[in-house]
Amino acid sequence: MIHLSQKSDCCGCHACVQVCPQRCISMREDDRGFLYPEVDALSCVECGLCETVCPVINAGESRRPLRVLAAKNPDESVRLASSSGGLFTMLAERVIAEGGVVFGAKFDESWGGVVHTAAESMDEVAALRGSKYVQSVMGDAYQRAYAILRQGRKVLFSGTPCQIAGLKKFLRRDYDNLLTLDVVCHGVPSPLVWREYLKDNFGENVRVVNMRDKSKGWSAYRVKIEADCNKYCRPASENVYIEGFLKDLYLRPSCYVCPSKAGRSGSDITLGDFWGITQCHPDFADDKGVSLALIGSKKGEGAVDGIDISAEHSTYENAVRYNPCIECSVSEPPQSVAFWNLFEKIGAQAIEEICRSMRPSALSRIILRLKTILWHIIHRR
Numbered sequence: 011m012i013h014l015s016q017k018s019d020c021c022g023c024h025a026c027v028q029v030c031p032q033r034c035i036s037m038r039e040d041d042r043g044f045l046y047p048e049v050d051a052l053s054c055v056e057c058g059l060c061e062t063v064c065p066v067i068n069a070g071e072s073r074r075p076l077r078v079l080a081a082k083n084p085d086e087s088v089r090l091a092s093s094s095g096g097l098f099t100m101l102a103e104r105v106i107a108e109g110g111v112v113f114g115a116k117f118d119e120s121w122g123g124v125v126h127t128a129a130e131s132m133d134e135v136a137a138l139r140g141s142k143y144v145q146s147v148m149g150d151a152y153q154r155a156y157a158i159l160r161q162g163r164k165v166l167f168s169g170t171p172c173q174i175a176g177l178k179k180f181l182r183r184d185y186d187n188l189l190t191l192d193v194v195c196h197g198v199p200s201p202l203v204w205r206e207y208l209k210d211n212f213g214e215n216v217r218v219v220n221m222r223d224k225s226k227g228w229s230a231y232r233v234k235i236e237a238d239c240n241k242y243c244r245p246a247s248e249n250v251y252i253e254g255f256l257k258d259l260y261l262r263p264s265c266y267v268c269p270s271k272a273g274r275s276g277s278d279i280t281l282g283d284f285w286g287i288t289q290c291h292p293d294f295a296d297d298k299g300v301s302l303a304l305i306g307s308k309k310g311e312g313a314v315d316g317i318d319i320s321a322e323h324s325t326y327e328n329a330v331r332y333n334p335c336i337e338c339s340v341s342e343p344p345q346s347v348a349f350w351n352l353f354e355k356i357g358a359q360a361i362e363e364i365c366r367s368m369r370p371s372a373l374s375r376i377i378l379r380l381k382t383i384l385w386h387i388i389h390r391r
């Protein structure tokens with residue numbers, strides 16, 4: 011029977027719920043908005059399957075990618091609509107053209123939640139495009155993917171590293187017709203914090219959310235939210251929800267000790283933002299987005315060779331230098347405890363309160379600026 015001695019023992023992938031032959035495990039939301047399994051002990055027959063498929067109990071081996079690419083989707087409109095270089099859409103296009111099914115994360119109808127779903131057309135794939143910085147609910151997506159794989163249709167399954175690790179454990183064998191894709195993952199924020207933030211600031215009738223709007227460029231990406239009488243589009247650096255996310259205040263506890271990074275998910279392809287592109291491959295850089303593609307398997311190599319991307323070879327060292335989240339979990343900041351205590355009392359306003367206390371003072375900003383100028387003067391000599 012699955013037993014959690016601490017919250018960080020569960021990444022929320024739902025593999026245990028979906029594998030249980032007795033259907034005696036359900037997911038319940040805790041007071042921070044994360045889902046955890048709850049076992050009906052009276053119905054449990056102690057078969058142990060739930061433990062066998064848990065990606066936290068059975069963490070994989072770390073692995074280096076076979077190839078590292080900086081890559082772009084040559085279709086500029088798709089690239090601009092994607093978070094990075096738009097590679098996910100190209101891989102999805104190929105699978106859809108071959109009669110396959112693509113799994114990934116989309117906002118639900120209220121925009122207040124993110125769910126894992128299956129897409130069978132490019133119109134449906136469009137909803138999966140773009141990063142949603144909220145943990146997605148897996149539901150029965152592994153079971154649905156399994157049924158489709160058994161029909162012999164191709165499946166592209168995308169998600170966070172722990173979601174891909176969970177899928178692989180759930181399936182318990184490899185399928186030639188399955189391609190897996192995970193994203194480099196900073197960590198997944200609480201769905202409850204997102205829901206409260208959205209309700210407090212934009213009310214009930216939200217029509218559009220884009221957490222990676224590129225209208226002013228990829229590096230200066232913006233957050234765009236449209237609701238009744240409220241059109242918001244500001245730099246992500248000024249958006250308090252993104253600030254709290256990047257300050258690691260409200261990530262899932264397992265994200266601080268992620269068991270699926272550094273290739274441990276077993277994913278065929280890992281995609282991220284190639285943040286060091288201007289330093290590593292300046293001629294390839296533009297401000298429309300470049301994907302970092304870590305190709306983890308022969309199957310991943312075949313999939314990338316089968317699409318017409320514009321790419322440059324890079325190195326794993328380049329990738330990790332500018333994107334440490336490939337290998338390392340972020341640390342839980344001490345302010346996280348204060349955040350959750352305040353969140354219980356005042357809801358989403360706690361984000362601004364705690365973030366404000368973490369911002370450097372005017373004096374330390376001036377000192378930092380002077381140090382930077384000095385550094386440039388010394389190094390120019």
Ligand SMILES: Cc1cc2nc3c(=O)[nH]c(=O)nc-3n(C[C@H](O)[C@H](O)[C@H](O)COP(=O)(O)OP(=O)(O)OC[C@H]3O[C@@H](n4cnc5c(N)ncnc54)[C@H](O)[C@@H]3O)c2cc1C
Nearest residue numbers: 092093094095096097098114115139140142168196282283
């Ligand atoms: C929570 C989160 C944290 C991330 N952290 C980093 C990071 O630290 N460094 C970095 O380089 N890149 C990070 N990324 C990945 C990056 O933002 C892009 O998603 C990735 O580069 C793919 O970009 P693309 O242009 O190819 O495709 P896009 O179309 O932009 O990507 C869409 C893909 O992301 C998946 N996806 C979107 N939201 C979620 C979600 N909530 N849960 C699971 N899957 C989701 C979709 O299923 C689809 O496969 C993160 C993504 C997420 C969702």
